[in-house]
């Protein structure tokens with residue numbers, strides 16, 4: 617008997633725009649269905665696997681590169697493994713790295729051997745309202761993601777004025793007039809947004825693939841183990857200053873750190889030039905390791921280590 621095709625959804629959006637946050641809201645609504653997730657992090661160390669709440673049946677991780685180019689063979693191996701399994705999922709959600717080109721990814725799924733088993737539902741792109749206008753001019757990957765999108769969610773609407781959201785919407789419509797666009801706070805969108813499939817953007821997707829080259833995006837990720845606890849205020853200040861001074865170089869910091877005088881593990885996140893340090897709520901069986909991952913262009917390990925070392929002479933790497 618022929619197995620039904622696995623419906624899959626591609627989720628992209630620049631680093632820190634809110635992909636994992638949105639995926640969590642989506643999986644929450646999908647409880648009861650058999651959902652598989654593929655997480656692709658640009659960094660060598662996965663942080664997202666601890667951040668995706670466990671509303672999925674199986675999670676595959678592909679780290680240290682981007683599945684649209686450097687990890688495409690690994691992606692195909694995971695898909696083949698999935699097809700061979702006795703119990704197929706109903707849905708597959710792929711959270712691509714923040715620099716992934718969705719058009720390129722979609723082309724992997726157009727291979728005849730893959731298309732027999734997988735059915736692309738839609739490409740969803742998350743946009744960070746706070747820094748979209750600055751980033752879109754300097755980072756070509758953002759435009760590529762938008763061009764390939766069927767649905768675009770302008771996230772973090774709580775961080776900007778509503779007139780600014782309208783302006784971003786207009787700008788995005790010029791880049792991709794075919795996509796359906798909405799805005800959200802923490803990835804929560806209005807009911808029925810995905811109901812219509814009219815917008816499926818096949819034309820743009822095809823057009824875009826033909827212009828793409830595999831260049832690895834020129835991005836680099838550096839993971840630094842931070843075994844010893846930090847003074848929370850000093851860590852916050854140092855990372856904030858670093859993000860401020862290197863806004864055009866460092867696009868994302870995330871990871872876990874220990875804090876002096878506390879058994880808590882702190883989740884470290886940065887987007888734009890803002891840093892947040894929040895207590896990490898453990899999921900069952902989780903054991904997050906203290907490590908900070910920096911993602912950007914022209915970043916060097918030595919300089920980053922120096923910043924952390926200055927906080928503590930005792931920090932071990």
Ligand SMILES: Nc1nc2c(ncn2[C@@H]2O[C@H](COP(=O)(O)OP(=O)(O)OP(=O)(O)O)[C@@H](O)[C@H]2O)c(=O)[nH]1
Pocket residue numbers: 629630631632633634635636637638664667713714771772773774775800801802803868870885886887892
């Ligand atoms: N204020 C605000 N913060 C948000 C919103 N959505 C997400 N965040 C925060 O933004 C940060 C990044 O969110 P993630 O969901 O991890 O972003 P991501 O796109 O998965 O990040 P990468 O996987 O590193 O590319 C986290 O600190 C979130 O809590 C929002 O709507 N408003």
